[in-house]
Amino acid sequence: MKTHTLLMPLDMHLHLRDGIMLENIAPLSAYSFSGALVMPNLVPPVTTKQNIIAYKKRILASVANDYFEVYMTLFYQNYSKEFLEDVEDEILAVKLYPAGITTNSKEGVKSFDIEAMRPTLEAMSELNIPLCVHGESHGFVMDRETEFMSIYEQLAENFPNLKIIMEHITTKEAVQMLERYENLYATITLHHLLLTLDDVVGGKMQPHLFCKPIAKRPQDREALLQVALNAHPKVMFGSDSAPHPQHEKESSGCAAGIFTAPIAIQMLCELFDKFDALENLQDFISDNAQRIYGICPEFKEVRLSNTPFTIPKIYNTVVPMYANETIGWSIDDIS
Ligand code: NCD
Numbered sequence: 001m002k003t004h005t006l007l008m009p010l011d012m013h014l015h016l017r018d019g020i021m022l023e024n025i026a027p028l029s030a031y032s033f034s035g036a037l038v039m040p041n042l043v044p045p046v047t048t049k050q051n052i053i054a055y056k057k058r059i060l061a062s063v064a065n066d067y068f069e070v071y072m073t074l075f076y077q078n079y080s081k082e083f084l085e086d087v088e089d090e091i092l093a094v095k096l097y098p099a100g101i102t103t104n105s106k107e108g109v110k111s112f113d114i115e116a117m118r119p120t121l122e123a124m125s126e127l128n129i130p131l132c133v134h135g136e137s138h139g140f141v142m143d144r145e146t147e148f149m150s151i152y153e154q155l156a157e158n159f160p161n162l163k164i165i166m167e168h169i170t171t172k173e174a175v176q177m178l179e180r181y182e183n184l185y186a187t188i189t190l191h192h193l194l195l196t197l198d199d200v201v202g203g204k205m206q207p208h209l210f211c212k213p214i215a216k217r218p219q220d221r222e223a224l225l226q227v228a229l230n231a232h233p234k235v236m237f238g239s240d241s242a243p244h245p246q247h248e249k250e251s252s253g254c255a256a257g258i259f260t261a262p263i264a265i266q267m268l269c270e271l272f273d274k275f276d277a278l279e280n281l282q283d284f285i286s287d288n289a290q291r292i293y294g295i296c297p298e299f300k301e302v303r304l305s306n307t308p309f310t311i312p313k314i315y316n317t318v319v320p321m322y323a324n325e326t327i328g329w330s331i332d333d334i335s
């Protein structure tokens with residue numbers, strides 16, 4: 001039997017929702033992760049200090065039994081420096097969505113007018129608040145991320161002291177951007193390391209593999225695997241685990257989002273083991289994020305072994321990726 005231990009795993013892109021969904025879902029992350037960067041795309045989005053504090057309180061109340069560091073994000077809008085100074089202690093980052101590009105993003109940025117955004121982004125640079133970006137244009141679905149590269153270039157060039165995180169990258173073009181600008185970083189999901197578009201729509205359509213950005217071509221997945229398996233120092237794990245109730249996924253208008261939070265650590269172990277890269281998983285799942293964000297979660301040790309684990313068919317109302325399939329690694333215990 002093979003075993004592997006991970007220390008302080010972090011999920012640097014997580015959707016926890018609110019209300020009953022939050023209560024059902026948050027404990028699943030808190031069980032195995034040390035902490036997570038929580039996305040602000042609620043309805044309405046998290047845009048005020050009061051909402052950040054209240055939402056964090058609700059999250060902590062729902063994970064009462066486990067130690068879990070909750071890193072909050074503010075939904076990007078144009079903000080004054082005074083406002084950002086007032087909220088900076090409550091947040092780890094600001095998350096930018098193009099308006100209408102994904103679930104609950106309609107209050108996002110309508111046009112990328114750098115001059116209109118300059119006061120906010122300059123204030124963020126000065127205050128050292130990272131900018132997390134959902135980088136997709138409104139173009140053809142397979143080209144959306146690549147089309148967004150010119151916006152990343154503008155942001156990186158105009159705000160050289162701003163840490164910019166390209167969230168859930170899916171293309172080789174985005175991987176290449178990491179080398180071009182010192183201030184660009186990226187998160188990569190589990191599902192984009194496993195899937196291509198073929199898995200989503202190549203056979204019977206798979207609603208539980210449908211997300212934004214959509215999984216791309218084999219060569220894109222290959223480029224993502226290269227940097228993840230080597231734990232490129234600018235790359236972090238962010239699950240983008242995005243729960244939707246089963247009826248909203250298995251429907252004629254399937255909601256975008258893949259639910260992976262409770263299986264991510266086990267599947268990453270399996271994947272890194274398969275490529276003989278288990279020794280790099282610690283950097284990918286925690287140490288890079290600690291360094292990039294300057295965070296230091298409390299000690300948590302997750303011990304795994306290559307013992308088969310059958311993924312549940314459903315967690316409360318949410319169907320996970322690979323429901324009912326058996327994977328090769330499982331969590332033995334956590335302390
Ligand atoms: C996310 C969600 O459901 O909140 N959906 C998704 O497909 N990834 C939003 C997002 O991160 O795009």
Ligand code: ZN
Binds near residue numbers: 013015039240242
């Ligand atoms: Zn997301």
